[in-house]
Amino acid sequence: MNNLTLYGWNESLFQLKQTSPYKHLFHGRVSTVNKTNYEVVTACGLLLCELSGNLLYGRPSFELPCTGDWIIYQPFDDNKGLIVDILPRKHTLYRRKAGAVSEKQAIATHIEKAFIVQSLDANFNAQRTERFMVQALEEDIEPVLILTKADLEFSNHQVEEALKHLTRQVTIFYTSILSPETILPLRKFVKVGESIVLVGSSGVGKSSLINALCERQILLTSEISSSSGKGRHTSTRREMVLMDGSGVLIDTPGVREFGLAADNPEALADMFDVTDFAKSCRYGDCSHVNEPGCAVVAAVNNGLLEEHIYRSYLKLRKEAWYFSKSEHEKRKRDKSFSRIAKDAQRNKRR
Ligand SMILES: Nc1nc2c(ncn2[C@@H]2O[C@H](COP(=O)(O)OP(=O)(O)O)[C@@H](O)[C@H]2O)c(=O)[nH]1
Ligand SMILES: [Mg+2]
Ligand SMILES: [Zn+2]
Structure with a gap:
């Protein structure tokens, strides 16, 4: 039996449920998304669920359940269920769908914090941190930077220099799975009922970190094969993990490219401290x-705003503009298409 409060169920979700035509049915939280079904944590244990046809065919793919969604289901057989409704999302981490211009993909939802995981080796990259931060802040998710493999050799000075413009908005933790004292502060940082998504490239130590936080081998990690020196990618399908007496951790597979699905250039200016100067533009x-x-531009020229920060700002802003512009156009297109379809139907009936 599960206590869903530990999984984040609360009064405001209860209120949201009351607006659903299916409010008299049971609810649960999607813990893993498979190709054709969903694993759902419910008060009575883990259920394997399918989607009702109404949801499957009636919604764009980014609105179909993702990890973290709260859903309403109709139970059938033993341990099976049919998902009939999805509660409105809050605090969703999206990314631009790989290869698409304006389509977004939901990675996880009902999230309080995003652990942006980078290892203190060649993977460390401040621009990648910025990218994840923008996407998290877009949905009011608190970004937290976790620098893993602190047991490896790295230049403290270089890392701090590269991150100093971000420290106002991001808390930073240095961890090593080899030193429990580096894991403890992070464990304390996670609160009961809180949901945290871990994002970052493959091999940076996300699954290892979850295991260290839970103090058991709950997720498979990739071991470095001695012959090739490369990690074998043995990721299990398990995504959502409940920390003992604490919050919910959501693992994600590493993505090669994390494209922005952001719509808010103002927030971007704020993050890069551009807003302060912008107030004095003519x-x-x-x-x-x-x-x-x-x-x-004057601030860049006289050294008050570092050029690399200004460049990062322009680059991400361009990407956000491009995304939101094509998204708006797509919406307009979809609208006019549905109008044409409606007109055609009306003409047929005449
Ligand atoms: N030296 C060191 N290696 C680590 C640490 N954390 C993870 N690793 C190793 O990095 C590799 C990838 O870890 P994994 O958790 O599978 O990464 P993921 O792909 O982000 O989930 C494995 O070989 C881990 O043993 C750490 O703190 N220090
Ligand atoms: Mg992993
Ligand atoms: Zn200006």
């Missing part, structure tokens, strides 16, 4: 590229 709608009287 034009209210200054794009901070080549307008006369641009205080941001």
Whole structure:
């Protein structure tokens, strides 16, 4: 039996459930998404669920259940269920779907914190941190940077230099699975009923970290094969893990490329401290590229704003603009398409 409060169920979710036509049925939380079914944590244990046809055919793919979704289900057989409704999402981590221009993909939802995991070897990359931070802040998810493999040799000074413009918005932890004293502060940082998603490249130590936090081998990790020196990728399908007396940890498979699905260039300016300077630009709608009287460009020229930060800002802003512009156009297209379809139906009936 499960106590769903530990999995994050609370009063505001209960209120959301009351707005569903299926409010009299049971609810649960999606813990793993498989190709054709979903594992759902319910008060009566783990259920294997399928989607009702209404949901499957009636919604765009990014609205279909992802890890962390709270759903309503109709039980059938032993340990099986049919998902009939999905509670409205809050705090969802999205990314741009690989290979798509404007489609987004939900990675995890109902999330309080995102652990951005990077290892202190060649993987360490401040720009990648920025990218994950932007995406988390977009949905009011608290970004936390976890620098793993602190037992390896690295330059403290270089790491701190590279991150100093981000420390206002991100808490940083250094961890090593070889030193329990580096894991303890992180364990204390996780609160009961809170949900945390771990994101980062493959091989940085996400699954190992979850195991260390839980003090048991709950997830498979990739071991380095001695012949090739490369990690074997043995990721299990398990995604959601309940920490003893604490929060919910959600593991994600490493993605090669994390494209932004963000719509908020203002927040971006804030994150890069561009807003402070932008207030003094001559034009209210200054794009901070080549307008006369641009205080941001001036700040770069006189060294008040570091050039690499300004470049990061422009790059991510361009990506966010591109995404939101094509998303809006797509929505317009879909709308006019459904209008054409409706007109055609009406004409047929005449
Ligand atoms: N030296 C060192 N190796 C680690 C640490 N954490 C993980 N690893 C190793 O890094 C490799 C990848 O770890 P894994 O947890 O599978 O990474 P994931 O792909 O992000 O889930 C494994 O060989 C781990 O043993 C650490 O703190 N220090
Ligand atoms: Mg893993
Ligand atoms: Zn400007």
